[in-house]
Amino acid sequence: MIQFVWIIINDIPVAGIRFIKMTNEEERLRLEKFYGWLTSPLTNYAEKVHDIIFEGIKYYYHYNNNVLFVVGADLEEISIPSILFPELENVFFSMFDLQSIQTFEQKDIQKFRVIDKSIIDVVKAFEQRKIGPTSSRKELDAFEVLNLPSELQMVALVLVKMQVVTPDMISQVTGLTPEEVASQLNDIYRYGYLYKTTISNRVYYSVKPFGEEGAPKSFATHKPSVEKQRITFQKRPAEVSSPSQEPVATSPPVVTSPSIAPSEKKEPETKSRLAMMPPPTWEEELPPTDSLLGQPLTTKPDKKAVAPEQVVVEGSKGQLKEAKGIKLKVDPIAIEIDKNHQMTIIIPKNGFLPSNSLRREKGFVTGKIRIPNDKNKDPFLLQKLFKRDLENIFEALLMGDLIVITSSQPSIFENPIVDVLFETLNLLSPHRDLLYTKSSTFIHPKDIDIIAIPKELTKFYSWATILDLDQNKVIGGSASEFAKNLVKKTRKISNAKEYLKEITTFASMLLKIARDINTLKIEGRSPELYLTEVKKAFGFAALDSGLSLSERLIRLHKDCAYIAGFYIRKGLDVAVRALLVGEPIVVMGDDPLNVFHIIEALAIFAPHKAVRAQIWTTNYANIALEQFDMIGAQEGTDRLFKGAIKVNLRAMNAVGKRSEYIHTFLRQMWRRRSKDRPKFIREKINEMFAEIARLEKRLQFPPDSMPSKQEIKDLLKDFDPAFIDFAVDLLKQKAPEKAKLLKPSI
DSSP, X not given: OEEEEEEEETTEEEEEEEOSOOOHHHHHHHHHHHHHHOOSOGGGGSSSOEEEEETTEEEEEEEETTEEXXXXXXXXXXXXXXXXXXXXXXXXXXXXXXXXXXXXXXGGGGGGGGGHHHHHHHHHHHHTOEEOOOSSOBOOOHHHHTTSOHHHHHHHHHHHHHSEEOHHHHHHHHOOOHHHHHHHHHHHHHTTBOEEEEETTEEEEESSOTTOTTSOOOOOSSOOOOOSSOOOEEOOOOOOOSGGGOOSSOSOOOOOOOOOOHHHHTOOOOHHHHHTSOOOOHHHHSOGGGOSTTOOOOOOOOTTOOOSSOEXXXXXXXXXXXXXXXXXXXXXXXXXXXXXXXXXXXXXXXXXXXXXXXHHHHHHOSSOOOOOOOTTOOTTHHHHHOSSOHHHHHHHHHHTOOXXXXXXXXXXXXXXXXXXXXXXXXXXXXXXOOOEEEOSSOOOGGGOSEEEEOGGGGGGGXXXXXXXXXXXXXXXXXXXXXXXXXXXXXXXOOOHHHHHXXXXXXXXXXXXXXXXXXXXXXXXXXXXXXXXXXXXXXXXXXXXXXXXXXXXXXXXXXXXXHHHHHHOOBOHHHHHHHHHHTOXXXXXXXXXXXXXXXXXXXXXXXXXXXXXXXXXXXXXXXXXXXXXXXXXXXXXXXXXXXTSEEEETTTTEXXXXXXXXXXXXHHHHHTSOGGGHHHHHHHHHHHHHHHHHHHHHHTOOOTTOOOOHHHHHHHTTTSOXXXXXXXXXXXXXXXXXXXXXXXXXO
């Protein structure tokens, strides 16, 4: 049962409920000993729900958005990390906004006490939860998903990846309604998979029994904030799942203190009655100077205590060795970027990039060219502010590249010219509507077109076109001849209407050329005659820019396989093989948007699973490769990702182990039409895993009668030798003992 709940902000307990008989002094001793054990920064406990056992109580704790949640429970209690904590934290953050938490002062304690009744309700619902049957349920994994009807496989893949879900969680990933997801989850349950539990009228589904060792521990619905302090990371220890598995040589020092009296332990009150006890008025029970609520926890950490988990920097020793010579400075903003750019990717059955990732491309093909209205706007503002490299700004506007505005004197949030500049840039983009914002943190270019940021953030946008308002200087970016011609022509114009008309003409011309080229590509017609006519009518500069824009817009019309093959001209089989066998892939490029699209495009070759991706990283050395299927990173960071398969978008190649079997599969794929490739890929990869299953079945031998090399060769005579090589790589993680049996036959 649950014994107590504590909620702590800035080292001050602000709310809490006791569900067993316990004196104030006993609770104080428990709280101070627990807090004294926390020898690391609180941000270390933000990744997942942690736990520690001492004096017969299991303390679960999690740090979320500057709030430390602590739950004490009996050793046999289960499902607290996966169910109780999400419910408790959801209730708390629904009642208190982040601003009230960040501005908390000791005198504001009383406003947090309103949550006490809600804590009681959450714990009561948890105590009364209904656990689904824990026997005769089949374990759901990526291979078992293939045995389900095709219409259930997308939801099942997400479930396998996330482990514990609610219908709302899967709905956010798949785009299906929560009702549709709930129906499919119940269908999967009826097929003999999954475990269900109900709490607070919400149904949770898990691939493993709740509370079982190895079962999922938690999922966070509120992202923790990043504090300005040095942050380290922890490797995940195995959870202690029973009293017999207490940590060995890892518990904090035993501190003798008054324990709960036997008479109190045998209190006859039921769990439900205890859960409904009114919140204790701690201020009345203790003198004001001795109250737990509102008093800072000043207990100093015991430096001699041995923590139950070793605090280390994530990443292997090999990664750190490879990074020698590079200054690995812990940067809170970089860490925040890494945390906020993790995604689970599932490509739709039609095989095209997800609609929500093509916002920028869609902006070009609305078919509308706006007539610029210069009323109360200054179309010549760019010329007044920037005397040089104006063509770089127009190139970004014409081609849809990110523009960054920065200033420090005054700050970007106080500079009055910023909003005026926003309006001018939008005025000079008649072929698309721009999204812009001001931000104190990093925003991915897939979500914005123009961003205004403080100067210290510009280092994270080295690939963008940056407008420095302090120096009136354009930093970065590049310009085509087409953009240079536009600037050259408009510099001679002094009339606002003529100026905007010329820009509209250039934008319309570029968009028409790009669309026409894509129409020819989609219809499979030769574009040579058309391209010759464009070159004669508008010149080579217009044709060259039209071709460049068409490459971007074709993403709207071509399947993911085409996009992956277009940007990975050499070694696509290397990347596909790695994705299938579970080796990490790092996609490197200069523009995070291009990297993001290639990561998504490659996901089409993983119909058997939901792809876990870090779509962009800046804090390179702290990324643990084993946590992700694919990672997006800056060009030139190869040596920071030792052991990963490298995809270089500038070189248009992938480097790593080749696979003759996958190469043959890709040759067969290219013979199909674009519209037929997604189905072919799904069916072929399903066949691969079916063959793997057949191969595994043949390799089942009693431990005391291992076959000879010749017997194994005879068993494998009807398998393609190239497939056996691929199967060895795939089975290394799933069934290493069977992979060893196959090696002599290669």
